[in-house]
Amino acid sequence: MGVLKRGVPRIVDAEARRRAVVDALFRVVRREGVEQASLRNVADEAGLAIGSVRHYFDSHDELLVFALQELEERVGVRLRTGAERIFAAGTSDERGPLVEALLGELLPLDADRRDESVIWLAFITAARTRPSLRPSALRLHRGVRTVVGRVLAGAVAHGALPEGLDPAVETERLAALLDGLAVNAVLHPDLTTPEVMTTVLRRHLAELAG
Amino acid sequence: MGVLKRGVPRIVDAEARRRAVVDALFRVVRREGVEQASLRNVADEAGLAIGSVRHYFDSHDELLVFALQELEERVGVRLRTGAERIFAAGTSDERGPLVEALLGELLPLDADRRDESVIWLAFITAARTRPSLRPSALRLHRGVRTVVGRVLAGAVAHGALPEGLDPAVETERLAALLDGLAVNAVLHPDLTTPEVMTTVLRRHLAELAG
DNA sequence: TCGTTTGTAACATGGTCGTGCTACTTAAAT
DNA sequence: ATTTAAGTAGCACGACCATGTTACAAACGA
Numbered sequence: 001m002g003v004l005k006r007g008v009p010r011i012v013d014a015e016a017r018r019r020a021v022v023d024a025l026f027r028v029v030r031r032e033g034v035e036q037a038s039l040r041n042v043a044d045e046a047g048l049a050i051g052s053v054r055h056y057f058d059s060h061d062e063l064l065v066f067a068l069q070e071l072e073e074r075v076g077v078r079l080r081t082g083a084e085r086i087f088a089a090g091t092s093d094e095r096g097p098l099v100e101a102l103l104g105e106l107l108p109l110d111a112d113r114r115d116e117s118v119i120w121l122a123f124i125t126a127a128r129t130r131p132s133l134r135p136s137a138l139r140l141h142r143g144v145r146t147v148v149g150r151v152l153a154g155a156v157a158h159g160a161l162p163e164g165l166d167p168a169v170e171t172e173r174l175a176a177l178l179d180g181l182a183v184n185a186v187l188h189p190d191l192t193t194p195e196v197m198t199t200v201l202r203r204h205l206a207e208l209a210g
Numbered sequence: 211m212g213v214l215k216r217g218v219p220r221i222v223d224a225e226a227r228r229r230a231v232v233d234a235l236f237r238v239v240r241r242e243g244v245e246q247a248s249l250r251n252v253a254d255e256a257g258l259a260i261g262s263v264r265h266y267f268d269s270h271d272e273l274l275v276f277a278l279q280e281l282e283e284r285v286g287v288r289l290r291t292g293a294e295r296i297f298a299a300g301t302s303d304e305r306g307p308l309v310e311a312l313l314g315e316l317l318p319l320d321a322d323r324r325d326e327s328v329i330w331l332a333f334i335t336a337a338r339t340r341p342s343l344r345p346s347a348l349r350l351h352r353g354v355r356t357v358v359g360r361v362l363a364g365a366v367a368h369g370a371l372p373e374g375l376d377p378a379v380e381t382e383r384l385a386a387l388l389d390g391l392a393v394n395a396v397l398h399p400d401l402t403t404p405e406v407m408t409t410v411l412r413r414h415l416a417e418l419a420g
Numbered sequence: 421t422c423g424t425t426t427g428t429a430a431c432a433t434g435g436t437c438g439t440g441c442t443a444c445t446t447a448a449a450t
Numbered sequence: 451a452t453t454t455a456a457g458t459a460g461c462a463c464g465a466c467c468a469t470g471t472t473a474c475a476a477a478c479g480a
Contacts, residue, residue: 014456033339049459050438056457060438093251116336125444126334127330128397129243136336142399166413172402173410180390187338188351192382200383203376207417224426248467259429266427270468404459 018056021046022067030118034126039063061132068123068136071116075140078105079147086151092158096205099151103201106144106178108185109194117182148175152208162210170208176203228266231256232277239319240328244336249273271342278333278346284326285350288315289357296361302368306415309361313411316354316388318395319404358385362418372420380418387414 024046028037039060043050057063062204082102089095120140124185127137181200184192207208226239234256249270254261267273292312299305318324330350337347348407365371391410394402 051459088286124397169413176390179393180386183389183393184386187334190390199379203379261429
């Protein structure tokens, strides 16, 4: 937005268009993997010409980076609202299920979250060899650990968890468990079903509680 | 090996050559990802002409499938020897560390296993959208659960673990934890160090023991 | 020696890719 | 009505890729 805009052409919101392109990208990634997410394929999926896509994203890499940041944002919003809900809960009896629900946000328990997890796995593995994706991937990694750590610390503070626990170790253990469940559900959805995941998560939380 | 070989040309062992090509493929995958593991790049890495590689593998896909089977085999061998060692152990005091060592075989605790885990993650994620890789990926998934399940069942039989545990749930939980640790170590080696992994694993086993 | 088979190499083909570039359309501002 | 910039569309280029095919070298059995 320059100071002097002498001609403003369209009603179309650039932001909305960029998100539409990103949604198309996500569909391609979910269906065929990141390696098939070329500008051509994404443009076709979005029903746009390749030049139109390039109007919003100067390069293929910029599109990927933006898409991963978008995913980061969506996950972050869900986690923040879940965390606030726990904070607002009055009694310990209310908190238990809310904690399970919050951590469940990180698992592909329904179709939407499954799609999200598929894309998540595709991007963070791609980030291993694509430097431009690493910052977002690292923020996602840290974000999960921050949330898990706070939940555990809160539970200890409320006496729902024994005090002898090493917070860092338990955070890493629970976060790794969640990651592992998500990965397995993405790669073998018929074996790692939502029921399996919730059972395992519930078991883990129960054991933590002593 | 046909019954009538009417002309034997070379001293070179075809088996050894195939493995050399696969090793080159693994190096490329580790360094640059599966998407860069083209016949050209692999041939270059192996110091061969592209035609020579195709002499041993009729297609790119066949090479990938063979490579994943090779990985499957290597992991399987390590797990089998580890399992035998536990079976041969006499006292319970000996078994504890051996169990930890066996499960540690599934974690990238040293440089070799780290390379292996990187390749493992690259292949199983690629298997999601590459049908030809799925059988091997599924065998790997099941194999880990079989081993983990047997270890847990053995521990219960020896009284090292309480009897009230649900074997299926605990197997899935421990397997997911191992997978999650491996994934995190591959993607964020500086955060998920070998020390972190062994600490988490030890903690989990200790908690299981009650 | 000759013939056969394996190993090695190179070329042509058809395809996809990212990107630079050009041209046309649309609508707000003057 | 004219100007101006944003949006849209599409082409052309050079690079890379997998694969089919052909050609040649090497090594053994006959």
